[in-house]
Amino acid sequence: MAGLMVSEFAQSERLRERARRLIPGGAHTYAKGDDQYPVLAPGFIERGEGCRVWDVDGNEFIEFGMGNRTVGLGHAFPPVLEAAMAAMKGGSNFVRPARIEADCAETFLRIVHGAEMVKFCKDGSDATSGAVRLARAYTGRDLVACCGDHPFFSTDDWFIGTTPMNAGVPRATRRLTLTFRYNDVASVEALFLRYPRRIAALILEPARSDEPVDGFLHRVQEICRREGTLFILDEMITGFRWHASGGQHLYGITPDLSCFGKAMGNGFSLSALAGKREFMRLGGLDHSDLPRVFLLSTTHGAETHAMAAGIATMEIYRTQPVIEHLNRQGSKLKAGMEEAAQRHGIDAFVYPVGRPCCLTYATLDRDGNPSQSFRSLLLQETIRRGILMPSLVVSYTHQDADIDYTLEAIDGALEVYARALQDGAERYLVGRPSQTVYRRFNQNGQPPRAVYARKSA
Known part of the structure; x- marks a missing residue:
């Protein structure tokens, strides 16, 4: 030991x-x-x-x-490493798509049953921000609602503007994101009463420390359908941990869009935006009825070794009792x-x-x-x-x-x-305590005196 x-x-x-x-x-x-x-x-x-x-x-x-x-199977898990190294020997990035991109998409869509199309990227922030952009394009609305009890959705302004660490985020952008409470349907209804038919997307994790109660997820989805708002599940954590097919499968709900990452590649950089074809197609080439959406376009989004790691990881989750062991x-x-x-x-x-x-x-x-x-x-x-x-x-x-x-x-x-x-x-503690990430200033959450002096000068 x-x-x-x-x-x-x-x-x-x-x-x-x-x-x-x-x-x-x-x-x-x-x-x-x-x-x-x-x-x-x-x-x-x-x-x-x-x-x-x-x-x-x-x-x-x-x-x-x-x-x-991000590592659900274990560090340097041999089957995942072997798959990644084998792919890397053939090159990692090309001027046209690689075959493995379609293979990885098929593997993902076999596991995440409610999704019809998927687009891969490198981190969770790109996936969730892509979902928000897609929802705004589809609905023609600007406002977004996110769960205020869930600590992180994206590094991008639409979310970081809701935290105390919002320096650099324009006030106009901050006003476009609204928050509600988990397991509190009344707080969701209140948002839609205040902003009727104005909210493009509602995003939350299926669960975190608390389980959904009284049909919370389904009730929120019904509100979104009534209001013409896209219902988005952030499965960065619940995906490949709650269930191989995600929290959406465990709780019996099919979102309009969902975002996966973290454990999907067992530590390799791979994330996904997935959803119904009706919405995902707006980021593609096969439509002419609505404006094109610059959905996701990452230079390294389809690196072959990350895709290979993702395929190997997903197959292990599909065929071995990983979730039961966890x-x-x-x-x-x-x-x-x-x-x-x-x-x-x-x-x-x-x-x-x-x-x-x-x-x-x-x-x-x-x-x-x-x-x-x-x-x-x-x-x-x-x-x-x-x-x-x-x-x-x-x-x-x-x-x-x-x-x-x-x-x-x-x-x-x-x-x-x-x-x-x-x-x-x-x-008993040696030195200073740790701190929370979301604090406005570094020094115990308060601005140093020099900042106050500069502001008053």
Whole structure:
């Protein structure tokens, strides 16, 4: 087993200084930034295999983030790697389409049953923004509604303008996106009462930490149909984790458009916008009744090795019990963490949240409020014990022994957590706590004095 009591990150620290000089924030994904982790954390990963990763200092961890949920099968999963390498040997990008583009589309559409056409790209933001553009073109409307309880849809202005981190997004653009609450049909109805026949698209995830209740998804879809609004499901996380055919299959609903990515390529860059032919055709060449839509056109969107990885990954999900394994191991992890928290008398302050195949966890302070300090402390103490768990997301390669060892580490970390509830987290946390991504300023969410002075000058 991993077995390492981790404490040394000298190489990471040196590399961090170099990266910050070269890369804004020191990373290319905000969720991977230093501000998301405690001071005592690996700064850079060297390699991964299965459910384990090794950092640049040689520390070994069992990982439960799985590349921000992009790696469902496991790091460097051999059948996926072999397919990608074989395709790459024949070239990765050409001046005309490659045969594998049609092969990948057929594979995808065999699995995602409600979709009739698909277009591939490289990341989730392009897919969701393409869906929004398509909906606006089809309806001739400007407004978009997105679920305010779901944390991320796109890096593009139509969504980022709804967050506190909206610097650079024009006010006019911000006013075009509306929000509603998950499992709150009244909040959806209120939007359409306020903006009748003006909303082009409504987008949400099928589920996240909460399951849809009282037919929520179907009721929202009925409202959209009544109002002539396209109903879009963001399946970046639920796709290839809730079910091989997506959350839409699990919940028995067929959206107008849906967006997939993350685990679809097991870490390779591949995402998809899929939907009914009636809408998707507007981005093609076979219509003349409506204006052309510049739907998706990415230079690297059809790289052969990513397509090959996607085909191999989707076939594994189709033929092997991946989803069953994720739910089984996640259930063990959830039950074990709950039992450990009860044993330490802190089950009201730290507990797993969500579906077993895609768990996160809550970390509350002594007053019962969500706490970045206590989240950082839990991360710090599990990292010390050889576990890297910004979430509790399992993969196909997490075996029983990995779960057992992880629960031992969590038990030890919760012992520290329990003491910190009495003594204060700052007594046990080394350095500053982590922070949320969506904050307006870097310094604890507040502007530095120089900014205030400049504004008042």
